Amino acid sequence: MTLTNNEVATSVEMITLTIDGFEVAVPKGTLIIRAAEMLGIQVPRFCDHPLLDPVGACRQCLVDVEINGRAFPKPQASCTMPVENGMVVKTQLTSPVAAKAQQGVMELLLINHPLDCPVCDKGGECPLQNQAMSTGRGESRFTGVKRTFPKPINISSQVLLDRERCVLCARCTRFSDQISGDPFITLNERGALQQVGIYEKEPFESYFSGNTIQICPVGALTGAAYRFRSRPFDLVSTPSVCEHCASGCALRTDVRRGVVLRRLAGDDAEVNEEWNCDKGRWAFQYATSKNRLTTPLVRVDGRLVPTSWPDALATAAAMLEGKRSAVLTGGRLTVEDAYAYQKFARTVLGTNDIDFRARSASEEERAFLGQIAGTSTSNADIDAAGHVVLVAFEPEEESPIVFLRLRRNVLSHNLTVSTVAPFRSAGSKKLNATVIKGDEIAALSGVQLDAHSVILVGERAARTPGLYSAVLEASKKSGAKVGWVPRRAGERGALEAGALGNLLPGGRPVSDPSARVDLASAWDSSTLPAEIGRTSDEIIMAASEGTLISLVVAGVDIDDLPVDARAALQKAFVVSFEIRESSVTEFADVVFPVAAVVEKSGTFVNWEGRARSFDRVLDDVSKFSDARVLSMLAKEMNRPLGFGGTASAGKELHALGPWDGARVSAPTAGPKSVDQGGNAQLISWRMLLDLGSLQEDEPHLAGTARKAIARISAGTAQKYGISSAIKISGEAGVITLPVEITEMQDDLVWVPENSIDSQIRTLGKSGRVTIGAAS
Amino acid sequence: MKDEALLAHMDSIIARYPKSRSAIMPLLHLVQASEGFVTPEGVELVAKKLDLATAEVAAVATFYSQYKRRPVGDYHVGVCTNTLCAVMGGDAIFAGLKDHLGIGNDERTSDGKVSLEHIECNAACDYAPVIMVNWEFFDNQTVESAKELVDQLRSGNPPAPTRGPNTLPTWKENSAVLAGISDGRAHEGVQAGPATLAGLEIAHERGES
């Protein structure tokens, strides 16, 4: 949770120039248009974007330039020309020539632009509209015939294109080419007929397509979800942080009269620059869907019925008081809420049985995480790296902004990326990554690493016994830094908060008496439980055996747990904290409704260990954060937590500080998989856009998800006579999918983990499956 | 489009270039040699061959006016109507051909033999007015000669180009030449037309050569 200061103290050559009579010194390489910005002089522009390569296409930013007394004979595009010493720039403010040039270009941009501002989504926040006011003429001299196109056309289920409004600045096409690497929208035709378009059979299905809407300087690109929903001046904007993954993007959430209408990427050069992914932009309806919980529920005669807070608290307290209990928190909590859960477990329930990992998890991973807590491998390390090795991690699917950063570095300064993966994924291809197939541990040991390397390991490493250990070993040998990139937004925060059986807050080992004493004194608590807590699968096992009597469960999808938990939840008393009815509330005895992200303040800790704090977007006093409900419940049980909500919980965690004592012991490899039977090994990961519960009620977004296919090698296809479709049978069910022959090892089959037509939980929990041709 | 010879040609074209993407234009000419125009299947095949998004290939295909989006005739007739040719008779020729063939610009006769297009300057201004058939020169045209020309094209007796091979190749045959596949006919036809030699002849006459 420490922030490193990424500013490197290198000496930057400064260039001094004069703009509109003011002298300014800027770093060498700065473009005139940006030097002008530093003086507060706004030169109008459309194609210019600080994160895209200069193109000089729209010609709106023409200024007069003179170098050492020699004037350019014609005005120059200030978005393409770097500053020079002794340069004298005259913008529209001081040069009549520049002013007329800009007015001339503006007039030309408008001759073919429709006058539909009153019905255009962009109206009110439109650079063309604004700059037409500042730079345009009052009345048009154009009396001819405007160019028309059929409008609008869907270029994906989410993005609509109005070619009449387009000013052909090519920001969208350049973004797709230069940033996301998805050149599915291009400029087509030429001259006055030039237009943005897709190839008809290849929609604009990029995980980053929403950014093109955000940077479109006119209303040419609009999003289906927001189209015609609001006027910009009716919106209240709040800076926020994305809850979808561990990248930790800064966002801006726009609300009209208590309803979130859209989200935009926020600016944060150190994290997401000015980009985000489509999931972060467009998946937010889940919080307002119809099965939202609004009151506490208790089970009466087998049915959950609404009740009062005092009744629910009393009922829950009775179920937990004096009973062996454990806590499953899921991976989506803020660090403050996670901190509250673990303090509740340790001081109220008297147990270390807490685990935030609602996914494949291992004992080895817990020990690995003990090495990660409190450390910081950051985006700046990726920027400085010569070689990044991906282990059990597909960044485009599992942490898309990490993917964009990697790609930027690959393109801009020849970063080399290697990936230990079963095949070359679409994302790996865009990173020019070297794919190292086969046994992951052996593959990792063969990779060339040095102190300028970074290993990014994903949570799926827990599926391969020994892999986390191998990562640490490789790092130790080479000096390479290790970054752990879990998929969910709350996992790193939960780790730092100590929502794990072997770790107290700040990475303090449960096994270390001095750490326990340190914490007990801070908490003003006599003793803390000394026994290492159970892992999530052990918790479920113990509950189904009756060793554990009660479970506190927060934001967990039952199917995400590593073992089948239905029997355990059926048997145990279950106190559930949820925003909506879920697979867990079905089994719950008491349900507490809690606030969604927009309804509370808090902090996500991203994969870097960077704190990403946010304020409440919606002022709804009826919604309580998990921390607040837990504090009420603790009070009900006469063992108050010492804080009343997220702010004070966060303060307490911060005051604890990091642990400077010994860490937990390094991990040791667990037993190898014992799965047997079948004829193929199932491998899988989640697609960015899939059936995840936070993506519910987003049909436009879902339409851009990658269609599920299975991948097998040519040899495997031949061996089992599989050509176009594959049938995959597990102990519990069958999946049938189209198959794509892929360069990969034999006797493996890859499918997406939780997509339409491909939910691997339906196959059962074994990694071994039987494959054959589908009829 | 799955023709083995075609795919082999594609590979040999790609092999000419230091970077494969450079082959996109000859490959699109080759698609026209095979299909007569740039078909969606052709765009997809080129994209696959060059490991590009189909949108990237379509973006290129729609930029250049020689790539046709729908079938043209066996004989594609281009009448130059840029200023010089137009003034000297190109406009009249184009109007005459539209009338004679009963088709408009960028259209094809119902028998599929002839299509018509007004074209920009084709670098033969000293032979104005100029018609190109399948991008072969037919110099110094008149309205009448142009009508006779298209009649011959439709009747299956195409005349030889003024400065070109001894017989007129079809659209597809010439598209293959543009793709860089030799038809062995470079030696046919004149080395130069009369206007090309005008200055040289005068120089000879004046003893200045």
Add this chain to the structure above:
Amino acid sequence: MTALMPVLSKHWDEVDSFTMAGYQRNGGYEGLKKALAMEPDAVITAVKDSGLRGRGGAGFPTGMKWSFIPQGDGKPHYLVVNADESEPGTCKDTPLLLANPHSLVEGMIIASYAIRANHAFIYIRGEITHVIRRMQQAVDDAYAAGYLGKNINGQGFDLDLIVHVGAGAYICGEETALLDSLEGFRGQPRLRPPFPAIAGLYACPTVVNNVESIASVPAIFAHGVEWFQSIGTEKSKGFTLYSLSGHVTRPGQYEAPLGITLRELLDMSGGVRAGHTIKFWTPGGSSTPIFTAEHLDVPLDYEGVGAAGSMLGTKALQIFDETTCVVRAVLRWTEFYKHESCGKCTPCREGTWWLVQILKDLENGVGKAEDLEKLLDLCDNILGRSFCALGDGATSPITSSIQYFREEYLAHLSAGKCPFDPVASTLFVGARA
């Protein structure tokens, strides 16, 4: 009185002029042998000293362009010849390549040797199939003769020459658009800097030269630098092809020292067509401001034409007599620029769209007198505001024609239609549009 001087065109009247045998019979590839015997830098110096300037329009000194290629940089170097001849009125490279493609091949080998390029490309427009056949055959024959490929002439120099065929886009005559096109992209101009000499084809140092410039190189080595320097005018050295077209008795290619005048060319070639007088003409294609009868004695070299308010350009002398409506001529050229605008920048893309609409109204006599001022103001907003020279070129015929023929524009408005009979300007009698 300047005399004609056939050098490039000297043997075009021999029926096998385009073959290896025909070329070698007249001393072909002798210049190459001399050049290969020199150090590459000495070759560059010789071309610099000769005073040869680009024949594609801009007139940049050829040898200086070659000298900008950084040597010893460890990157591949490329030579790209611009054979995308498409400027209206321009018709010199096409007959040159039809009649003698080997002169270009030989020049390319010398140029590649000088700049240390092992790959050279000819980007040739796609609408001239027979020229492409001849060009490809010449390249094949040069390989067979050992002038291309590995260890040329046994002197350890390797060169591959690739004929690349365009597909119909005037803008690809702009050198950076040409490079994008050659790399397999839409042919839209690139930002400069970096200039092609630093980052051209595949981001490597690249020389882009016009066909005629490179085809002129062998003669420099065959006959000597001093010989070349002795031809032409003070700053415009050498011989060049003037392409005479339009309302003249004898249109065609006229090779002469730089600096000859149109009057001289017309005098020796039979003048304007019988019974007519010259009204306006272009010195170097449609992008060069038009001239009138008062410019007949302007020396047709880079400086002379420039001083008279136009540009030498491609030396495409399009002659229009008094039967021609200048508004119609300008409208048609403007339609050409609109059709060929690549679409990248606003002034050219939108400006040419608008110019055509205004000019159409003027030609049809339905415009207003104020439209002339609007037209000129619009040209002012395009000229020097566009990304590349295409937009600039689009304004040349308009501004220059209004300068010389404002009254004729106004006459359209007072007549309510075009006052000219289009039939009168055709070359054949009885044509009806």
